[in-house]
Amino acid sequence: MTAVVSAQNLGLTFKTNDGDVVALSDVNLTIDKGEFVSFIGPSGCGKTTFLRTIADLEQPTSGTLTINGQSPENARKDRAYGYVFQAPALYPWRTIEKNIALPLEIMGHSKSQQAERVKRTMDLVNLSGFEKKYPWQLSGGMQQRASIARALAFDADLLLMDEPFGALDEIVRDHLNSELLKLWDRTKKTICFVTHSIPEAVFLSTKIVVMSPRPGRVTDIIESNLPRERPLDIRETPEFLAIAARVRDGLRAGHSYDEDHI
Amino acid sequence: MSQLQFFLALVAGGLSAAAFALSVVTPFEQGLLLKAFLALGFMSLIRFFLPLGLWADAALALLGAVALLTTIGAFGPTPAFFWMALVGAWLFSWLFVERLSKALAPRLSDNAGLGLLIPMVFGMALLVIWEVVTRGANVPPVLLPAPSMIGAQLANSAPILWADFVQTFIKSVLPGYAIGCLSGLVVAILVDRSPFLKAGLLPIGNFMSALPIIGIAPIMVMWFGFDWQSKAAVVVAMTFFPMLVNTVAGLNASSAIERDLMATYAADYWQTLMKLRLPAAGPFIFNALKINSTLALIGAIVAEFFGTPIVGMGFRISTGVGRLAIDLVWAEIAVAAVAGSAFYGVIALIERGVTFWHPSVRGGRA
Incomplete structure (x- = not known):
């Protein structure tokens, strides 16, 4: 198997007026093709920073990081990944289909190719029929689905998702989680998924990276042995609960529940 | 009827009644239209027993405006009841706009044309008051010409x-x-x-x-x-x-x-x-x-x-x-x-x- 993301001794320090903040320290991680990797940890543990570093939105200050064997900057210029942000960030002056076509316009796809890909990705996230709507006419869950469609439209093999369902209620979230799993199964993409919900991480992932703050670091990497096919009620099985317990232990070991840090 | 509407209706009707009483000492045929307006304004007090539609107020305000414009200068020195009639007509138009905006409020958001009606009534009332005051009080045109003079000049x-x-x-x-x-x-x-x-x-x-x-x-x-x-x-x-x-x-x-x-x-x-x-x-x-x-x-x-x-x-x-x-x-x-x-x-x-x-x-x- 080829490594999609490979980090060695990766570190990132932000310089602020109050002194240096170590956002990432000594991170070693390899993500293989087709994996679904969740990053979990309390706020300030560097999980979003790590995702942004993969996306070349932040630059590491030490160590090495390669995406598909190249530097993050070259990978970004190669359009190697699609990024889904915490907020949908759809442009309000564009209709849903125009929003999904945005990356295709920028990457210079032909009109007919744009139309075909927009249609395909909208089908993929079950948004057909809402092509001509504006983002502010849709619910939060539908907006986030549109933003996932936008990240899928140009068919990058790597999908980076930063708490995409964080602002949604639990019912919508469960629904979108199952849909995301189906989508991952169908498209065979590699997915990096940031979350702060233990059940969400265990339900979705083949690998769970537990992180802890001050300094931001990886405390545990858990390989999940759950089957690829996962109905929602898998969350009551002993296997599921065992993994969830190990994640919780990992979070506790990282002192992330320390009284004086909360 | 809101408190403001009640007050407006009462003052407009009462003022018309008082002005009508003052106007009876002048010869009958002088300023007949104005007297008719004052009499009708007086009668509008009936609304406290029997409801009057908002268009009745519109008609009263319009009649008042026409009566005022046509009787400027009919009485020699402008008598007090003329100015009372002006205030009365203005109050009727205010009452009309007040009732109209209440009646239109639910429909305003999806009809921009209706929204224009209120500022138009307001602007017309302003022009009429300007015309009547400048001509009725013989304001020197150098200070403030009447709208009709400006219109003629235009x-x-x-x-x-x-x-x-x-x-x-x-x-x-x-x-x-x-x-x-x-x-x-x-x-x-x-x-x-x-x-x-x-x-x-x-x-x-x-x-x-x-x-x-x-x-x-x-x-x-x-x-x-x-x-x-x-x-x-x-x-x-x-x-x-x-x-x-x-x-x-x-x-x-x-x-x-x-x-x-x-x-x-x-x-x-x-x-x-x-x-x-x-x-x-x-x-x-x-x-x-x-x-x-x-x-x-x-x-x-x-x-x-x-x-x-x-x-x-x-x-x-x-x-x-x-x-x-x-x-x-x-x-x-x-x-x-x-x-x-x-x-x-x-x-x-x-x-x-x-x-x-x-x-x-x-x-x-x-």
Whole structure:
């Protein structure tokens, strides 16, 4: 198997007026093709920073990081990944289909190719029929689905998702989680998924990276042995609960529940 | 009936009754229409027993206006009940607008035409009061001419007013506005691109906006001559800065996530500018266009006070005041007000079409 993301001794320090903040320290991680990797940890543990570093939105200050064997900057210029942000960030002056076509316009796809890909990705996230709507006419869950469609439209093999369902209620979230799993199964993409919900991480992932703050670091990497096919009620099985317990232990070991840090 | 409506109805009816009582001492055939209005106004007090539709108030207000306008001067020195009738008619029109706006409130949001009705009634009432007061109280026309005099002047000097309009609005305002707004937009994009220009140009733009128009107008006349070119230059100087600062602010209006998104697509500077930052700056740019639409007209008119060929709205106003041709000055002011409002209205309409997505236009639907 080829490594999609490979980090060695990766570190990132932000310089602020109050002194240096170590956002990432000594991170070693390899993500293989087709994996679904969740990053979990309390706020300030560097999980979003790590995702942004993969996306070349932040630059590491030490160590090495390669995406598909190249530097993050070259990978970004190669359009190697699609990024889904915490907020949908759809442009309000564009209709849903125009929003999904945005990356295709920028990457210079032909009109007919744009139309075909927009249609395909909208089908993929079950948004057909809402092509001509504006983002502010849709619910939060539908907006986030549109933003996932936008990240899928140009068919990058790597999908980076930063708490995409964080602002949604639990019912919508469960629904979108199952849909995301189906989508991952169908498209065979590699997915990096940031979350702060233990059940969400265990339900979705083949690998769970537990992180802890001050300094931001990886405390545990858990390989999940759950089957690829996962109905929602898998969350009551002993296997599921065992993994969830190990994640919780990992979070506790990282002192992330320390009284004086909360 | 709300408290305000109750009060308005009571005072309007009571005032009509008192004025009617005062008017019976005059010969019967004098000011018959006015007396009829007062009698009907008196009778409107019946509404406290039997409801009257809001159109009854409209009819009363209209009758009052017509009666007042036709009986000005019928009584020699204007009697007290005439002024009471004016106040009464005004109260009836107020009551009408009050009831109308309550009745229309649920339907206003989806019908813009109905929304125009209320300001129109309001404006008409203002004109009638102005006409009746200036003529009824024999206000010297030099202080304040009656609207009818201004209207007559508008009709009589239409060719002059049209020539002035062409000289000031078409030749000075429009080119100056276009050049000022466009250069403000372009410089804002340059300023945004380069930190050097931001440090150098923005303070100069600031400085230019602080220059008094009274000071630059004569200098522009020396530079560009007496004709419209110097006025257009003043307009450019006035409109440049609001567009510059608004656009610079607008270009930073897109959120960090929206810009990160463009970075993840490896979009270049121009793609980010055209597809994200300029559309996001739209509401700011239209604000500047609206502010400038009124500034430009003021600038051109004031600039014409400092040397001009013998045509132009500012020229006509400054010479009109000197010759005590005050009705012509007012006619010119009326033309300027209508042209300025229409200009603003057109820009505002375009804004609604272009920035339809902004919460301020789509009515806050999130």
